[in-house]
Amino acid sequence: MTALLLWVRLARATGPRATDVLSAIAFAFATAALLAVLGGVNAFQVRLDEGRVDPFDGELIVTLALVAAALLLPAVWTLAQAAVRLALARRDDRLAALRLAGATRGQVSTMAVLDAVAQALVGVVVGAMLALAVTPGIARIEFQGLPFTVAELLPPAWIWLAAGAAVLLTALGAALASLRRVHVTPLGVAQRVGQQGLSLWRIVAFAIPLGVYVAVVALDLVPVDVSFSIALIAIVVLAYSLIGPLLIQLVARIVARAARRPATLLAARRVIDDPRGAFNIVGAMSVAVMAGGFASLAPALGAADDPFAVDIATGAALTIAIAGVLGAVLAGIAQSAKVLDQQREHQAMHRMGVDMPVMQSALVRQVALPLIVGVGGAAGVALLLILPSFMLWWSSADSVVTWALLTVGAVAVTLGATAAALPLVKRVATASTAA
Amino acid sequence: MHTNRLEAIGLTHTYGQGNAAAPALADVSLTIGADGPEAVAIMGPSGSGKSTLLHVLAGIVAPASGRVAWRGRDLASMRDGERTKLRRSDFGFVFQSGQLLPELPAIENVALPLMLGGTARTGAEAAAGTLLHRLGLGEMLGRRPGELSGGQAQRVAIARALVGSPGIVFADEPTGALDRSTGDAVMSLLIGATLGHGASLVVVTHDPEVAAMCSRVVRLQDGRIVSDERRSDERADAVPATAHAAPSGAAPVGTAPSYALPGTASAPMPLPQHPSYGAARSEAHVPNPLRDAVQQSWIEASR
Known part of the structure; x- marks a missing residue:
């Protein structure tokens, strides 16, 4: 019997589970976010092609929209990874049983991949409908002195198909990557990977563009044009992704050492255990907040009614908002996946008398710590870098307040979304294993 | 009557509902620790209700009917939070x-249960460190479970079970994932350290050799107790000597009074000096170098 036939039979026999639904939701949000961002890029491109905007400003806006899309892509990837983890959650036993029954490793892997891709397919369809549903709302936003139209925001069909295919391929890639880490033997032996060590080269990789930025843009030692400055800022912002996990691990170590409460200790130790995973949840939001910090300077640098400067600030605000929504969904989904992954630990804690609020509090702190450090660090770096223009920046109160409010809002929404995983802690911890 | 008394009366429990209902426990009654600390093995084939009984006795699962009382207090009369605190x-x-x-x-x-109980972290870690040193894990304090061998991880688990100075320790197949010699050494340590702390031990096992190390064996079949045997004092008295001669052997261990070697004081093993340890067990601080030597030989064997 082929893996496909076996998969179909088992899928019919077991039916959908709660984790399958969560996984499909994650894929749906990833697809919708991707299509919304591509819709924006399409709208700017259409305006440029039809000659409705100044060619120089139009090209720059398209470039900036692509940069914003690039900032959000890691969040889409992480969301897809979390979705795959949910898709494969608690399948280890079933896969191990199949191996015992004589299924080859290839057949078992194919079935696991089919699980993930099937849920991604459902997510892509739902996500496409979600993107269509929110397009009229996005059309109300004004850019380049003109409100969007729904037609502008709907890219050609091939882009929709390509976006869907990209999400499916992401699911496939993430599933294969997960299977490489989890070697399913007939005995279902679970191996725990060691603690992740982060190399100090990350500091150097962040310090170099930072140093160039300070020398070239802040101190104006070398005269460069605007596009070079923007490119440099983009590199600094993206380089934050390298130092972010290290920063989070460093702070988590300090917190773990000083922790007085069990929940704080548990959360800090879990973050130290997987700093990359912790940063992945908050990474997109962090870089969006950092980019937003720079962008909030634009209205102050331009004339009061300069539409280009206003567009940059609006685009940055929109990017933070989308990153916030993605971050919130990601936090809820990723924490749910973690709770399921850590089912045995939660059951052990319940049996040994760990109070449910302690377990739940640890889960929230596990997100709050990287969120505050990651986003707070990004905002801090942005503030530090625009320090030379601080008074100027401060004079543009509207964009500063918008940036600050969006940042606080994104953090709050993400923490709120984490609460979605809390009931799961109780369900998982109190699930009976006796026989 | 001993204070650390666990009494179960008429326990029944069922998994599933309607036609699919499968009885896991049927009118099970037993008392543990009535005359002082004891090591009780619960044996039976797969599906006989061993783990269910352990979970019900420990207040993790509520029985369908019947009653479990710890130190005279019905677990069912406690709120969920109280039972959680009790387990801790x-x-x-x-x-x-x-x-x-x-x-x-x-x-x-190991420090976590004490911290959960409100002990300051420094005090909790001091007590945990003392206990881990005592169990031969002084070099492993900073190692994570993934960096420990199976036997070492189980000794850490034993330390964590004992650090709060419990009245009873529940163990479910504690040697199931270990090889024979490591398993025997861990079992010897578990029984010795638990009884040494003045606590009873309830161990669920498939393994007759593990059961042979306990002072009492309760056998279950189809959710019912089919036998409840106590070992004779003579056999129990011989235990530590046998264990000393062959540390990894499956020698039976008697109840607390017979825990020490023949001819020595029958005082329990010294407890770590920590404020959370109950004054009721202050007699536990009586030193016993010979017994500690036996204990040390078990520790050596489990390395």
Whole structure:
């Protein structure tokens, strides 16, 4: 019997589970976010092609929209990874049983991949409908002195198909990557990977563009044009992704050492255990907040009614908002996946008398710590870098307040979304294993 | 009557509902620790209700009917939070595997129950460190469970079960994931250390050799107790000597009074000096070098 036939039979026999639904939701949000961002890029491109905007400003806006899309892509990837983890959650036993029954490793892997891709397919369809549903709302936003139209925001069909295919391929890639880490033997032996060590080269990789930025843009030692400055800022912002996990691990170590409460200790130790995973949840939001910090300077640098400067600030605000929504969904989904992954630990804690609020509090702190450090660090770096223009920046109160409010809002929404995983802690911890 | 008395009367429990209902326990009654600390093995074939009985006795699962009383107090009369606190303060747990928190180093795993009970972290870690040193894990304090061997991880689990000075320790197949010699050494240590702390031990096992090390064996079949045997004092008295001669052997261990070697004081093993340890067990601080030497030989054997 082929893996496909076996998969179909088992899928019919077991039916959908709660984790399958969560996984499909994650894929749906990833697809919708991707299509919304591509819709924006399409709208700017259409305006440029039809000659409705100044060619120089139009090209720059398209470039900036692509940069914003690039900032959000890691969040889409992480969301897809979390979705795959949910898709494969608690399948280890079933896969191990199949191996015992004589299924080859290839057949078992194919079935696991089919699980993930099937849920991604459902997510892509739902996500496409979600993107269509929110397009009229996005059309109300004004850019380049003109409100969007729904037609502008709907890219050609091939882009929709390509976006869907990209999400499916992401699911496939993430599933294969997960299977490489989890070697399913007939005995279902679970191996725990060691603690992740982060190399100090990350500091150097962040310090170099930072140093160039300070020398070239802040101190104006070398005269460069605007596009070079923007490119440099983009590199600094993206380089934050390298130092972010290290920063989070460093702070988590300090917190773990000083922790007085069990929940704080548990959360800090879990973050130290997987700093990359912790940063992945908050990474997109962090870089969006950092980019937003720079962008909030634009209205102050331009004339009061300069539409280009206003567009940059609006685009940055929109990017933070989308990153916030993605971050919130990601936090809820990723924490749910973690709770399921850590089912045995939660059951052990319940049996040994760990109070449910302690377990739940640890889960929230596990997100709050990287969120505050990651986003707070990004905002801090942005503030530090625009320090030379601080008074100027401060004079543009509207964009500063918008940036600050969006940042606080994104953090709050993400923490709120984490609460979605809390009931799961109780369900998982109190699930009976006796026989 | 001994204070650390666990009494179960007429326990029944069923999994599933309607036609699919499968009885796991049927009118089970037993008393543990009535005359002082004892090591009780619960044996039976797969599906006989061993683990269910352990979970019901420990207040993890509520029975369909019947009553479990700890120190005279019905567990069903407690709120869920009270039972959780009881499991933390009065009970200790050792399971087959996966019970230690993988992110925490050994010392924090052991200190956690005390911290949960409100002990300051420095005090909790001091007590955990003392106990881990006593169990021969002084070099492993900063190691995480993934960096320990199976036997070492189980010794950390034993330390965590005992650190709160429980009145009873529940163990579910504690040697199931270990090889024979390591398993025997861990079992010897578990029985010795638990009884030495003045606590009773309830161990669920398939393994007759593990059961042979206990002072009492309760056998279950189809959710019913089919036998409840206590070992004779003579056999029990011979235990430590046998264990000393062959540390990894499956020698029976008697109840607390017979825990010490013949001809020595029958005082329990000294407890770590920590404020959370109950004054009721202050007699536990009586030193006993000979017994400690036996204990040390078990520790050596489990390395």
